[in-house]
Amino acid sequence: MGPGFFHSLRRTVLRHAAALSLLPLALALAGTASAQTPTAGSWQAIDSLREQLEARGVRVVQDDCRRLPNVLGLYHSGSDRIVICRAHGDPAAVWDTLAHEATHRMQACRGGSLTRPDLQPAMARTLARTHPEELASLRAYPPEQRLAELEARYTAKLAPGQVLHLLQRYCG
Numbered sequence: 149m150g151p152g153f154f155h156s157l158r159r160t161v162l163r164h165a166a167a168l169s170l171l172p173l174a175l176a177l178a179g180t181a182s183a184q185t186p187t188a189g190s191w192q193a194i195d196s197l198r199e200q201l202e203a204r205g206v207r208v209v210q211d212d213c214r215r216l217p218n219v220l221g222l223y224h225s226g227s228d229r230i231v232i233c234r235a236h237g238d239p240a241a242v243w244d245t246l247a248h249e250a251t252h253r254m255q256a257c258r259g260g261s262l263t264r265p266d267l268q269p270a271m272a273r274t275l276a277r278t279h280p281e282e283l284a285s286l287r288a289y290p291p292e293q294r295l296a297e298l299e300a301r302y303t304a305k306l307a308p309g310q311v312l313h314l315l316q317r318y319c320g
Contacts, residue, residue, distance in 0.1 A: 189240030193308035221245035223252035
């Protein structure tokens with residue numbers, strides 16, 4: 149896929165933002181890539197992560213996800229595919245979902261957890277302090293899936309450079 153992969157998603161985000169009178173903010177977020185380090189939630193960061201995933205054989209696709217209510221994205225290990233749903237309201241949400249699903253790909257590369265058990269409580273405390281809704285949402289998962297989801301939610305909040313570093317570390 150070319151660099152315009154998320155072009156239609158950008159248009160959707162801009163329409164959504166305009167409806168909420170946030171067009172100036174959306175235009176700033178959807179602006180052209182700068183030579184600086186990409187920030188989480190920028191289209192440059194999203195494109196960088198997508199390109200790195202695709203370089204490792206992951207197919208990243210968009211879908212309307214109508215048959216999957218309340219789902220923003222998913223990683224399917226059997227087909228090595230990440231689906232990003234078009235339900236996102238801004239590029240920050242797209243980044244969060246892509247980084248989250250990329251973490252599941254890293255877990256597949258590693259064959260399990262990315263985190264030492266002694267670090268997991270600190271990850272949970274950090275999410276409880278900074279994004280309590282993320283930690284609370286873990287209760288919806290069966291206990292055996294909660295660690296994978298904790299890692300994915302935590303990693304999605306990291307800076308793009310850190311996420312790319314982890315992808316390189318765990319998936320070569």
